[in-house]
Amino acid sequence: MPCSEMEDEESRHYRARLNHTFVLFAMAGLACFLLFDYFQVPDAWPTLWLGRFLLLGVCVLCVTLLRRQPRRPDDIALLGAVCANLYFCFGATMIQDAITLSLWNLSFSTSMLIAMPAWLVWGWRYQLVSSLPLILGYLPLFLWLSPLSLKDLAGAGGAYMVATMIMAPALAHARSSTFLRTVKLRRALEVRNAELSHMNQQLLTQQHELEYRANHDLLTSLPNRRCGLEFLDRTLAASLRERRCLSILFVDVDRLKYVNDTFGHPQGDRLIQLVAAGAAQAAGEEGMACRLGGDEFLVVLPGACDMASQQAANQLMHHLEAQRLEEQIAFPVEVSIGRVTHDSVLQGEISVQDLIHIADDRMYRQKRAGRHAVVKGSNQQA
Numbered sequence: 001m002p003c004s005e006m007e008d009e010e011s012r013h014y015r016a017r018l019n020h021t022f023v024l025f026a027m028a029g030l031a032c033f034l035l036f037d038y039f040q041v042p043d044a045w046p047t048l049w050l051g052r053f054l055l056l057g058v059c060v061l062c063v064t065l066l067r068r069q070p071r072r073p074d075d076i077a078l079l080g081a082v083c084a085n086l087y088f089c090f091g092a093t094m095i096q097d098a099i100t101l102s103l104w105n106l107s108f109s110t111s112m113l114i115a116m117p118a119w120l121v122w123g124w125r126y127q128l129v130s131s132l133p134l135i136l137g138y139l140p141l142f143l144w145l146s147p148l149s150l151k152d153l154a155g156a157g158g159a160y161m162v163a164t165m166i167m168a169p170a171l172a173h174a175r176s177s178t179f180l181r182t183v184k185l186r187r188a189l190e191v192r193n194a195e196l197s198h199m200n201q202q203l204l205t206q207q208h209e210l211e212y213r214a215n216h217d218l219l220t221s222l223p224n225r226r227c228g229l230e231f232l233d234r235t236l237a238a239s240l241r242e243r244r245c246l247s248i249l250f251v252d253v254d255r256l257k258y259v260n261d262t263f264g265h266p267q268g269d270r271l272i273q274l275v276a277a278g279a280a281q282a283a284g285e286e287g288m289a290c291r292l293g294g295d296e297f298l299v300v301l302p303g304a305c306d307m308a309s310q311q312a313a314n315q316l317m318h319h320l321e322a323q324r325l326e327e328q329i330a331f332p333v334e335v336s337i338g339r340v341t342h343d344s345v346l347q348g349e350i351s352v353q354d355l356i357h358i359a360d361d362r363m364y365r366q367k368r369a370g371r372h373a374v375v376k377g378s379n380q381q382a
């Protein structure tokens with residue numbers, strides 16, 4: 001829905017609500033003045049009451065129509081206001097004394113001056129149309145039907161009434177333009193807020209993507225070197241503190257260059273991905289496998305002593321062999337693994353660098369010894 005239409009829609013709903021409240025208030029006011037008619041205009045109260053009840057009927061009709069969310073709620077309120085002002089003109093002609101006429105005039109003028117601009121959001125034209133019966137009808141009717149003179153009328157709030165008729169449209173205009181400006185600003189604010197939250201969402205998505213890229217290797221989706229070493233650092237510290245075992249596997253793909261050169265780089269990539277999947281599986285739920293770079297991987301096994309780490313290494317080798325057979329891969333899917341287990345109870349402190357260095361060394365020893373195997377042991381066996 002275009003912005004301007006939404007603005008109209010919102011403004012209309014708001015106007016309908018205000019008009020509805022205003023008519024209810026007007027009804028309460030009309031009912032309260034029944035006693036005024038009875039005591040202050042004893043000769044004509046039945047006629048005034050008849051008029052008041054007719055007017056209350058019109059108000060009920062207005063309320064009913066306003067509740068149906070009409071397209072032009074101001075027109076309905078205008079109908080009520082015109083009828084009320086007509087009644088006011090006729091009622092004034094039935095009053096016999098100047099004091100009561102003053103009260104009558106003041107009550108209506110005040111409601112026009114204060115109540116209407118306070119409750120309704122009318123442009124000056126509507127306000128003017130509503131006042132037309134007063135402007136055009138009051139004086140002729142008064143001169144024709146009232147027993148009082150023009151002098152009495154002048155002393156009974158006549159000047160105040162004239163001032164009211166001039167000021168009411170001006171007040172209505174000021175109120176209406178402020179209201180429309182507020183609606184427009186609120187709508188603009190909502191649109192801007194929606195844009196900002198959309199942009200925020202996009203930024204969050206981008207931030208997550210950047211975080212992922214900063215911590216992961218895109219070819220294998222494994223954590224990258226930095227992330228893996230951070231994990232090892234934390235895990236080693238926890239193992240030393242809790243006096244638990246910790247094992248790592250330094251995994252290097254065998255003959256990747258040969259696979260690249262003979263079967264092409266995509267197959268080389270595939271080999272790397274196969275090893276990565278195997279390493280992740282061997283790491284299990286508690287551990288972590290990361291790609292250190294090129295064809296090197298690190299598997300961190302928290303809590304794994306010698307036997308468990310040997311099992312993990314074997315699991316990796318078997319996984320690769322099984323994959324090769326299952327997918328009928330023509331090139332070798334093999335790795336050399338340098339395995340280190342550190343038992344903090346028996347061996348005390350060790351640094352991450354030393355741990356990796358030992359594992360790396362063992363892996364190279366295996367390479368030199370003919371590849372595709374695990375060099376095993378605790379770090380003291382190095």
Ligand SMILES: Nc1nc2c(ncn2[C@@H]2O[C@H](COP(=O)(O)OP(=O)(O)OP(=O)(O)O)[C@@H](O)[C@H]2O)c(=O)[nH]1
Nearest residue numbers: 252253254255256257258260265268269294295367
């Ligand atoms: N396809 C592919 N090749 C890579 C990637 N990263 C590194 N390489 C290649 O992997 C090869 C690694 O060579 P080497 O270190 O000699 O290792 P190798 O050929 O596996 O030999 P050994 O480790 O001795 O068995 C190099 O030719 C690199 O260009 C990669 O992401 N994809």
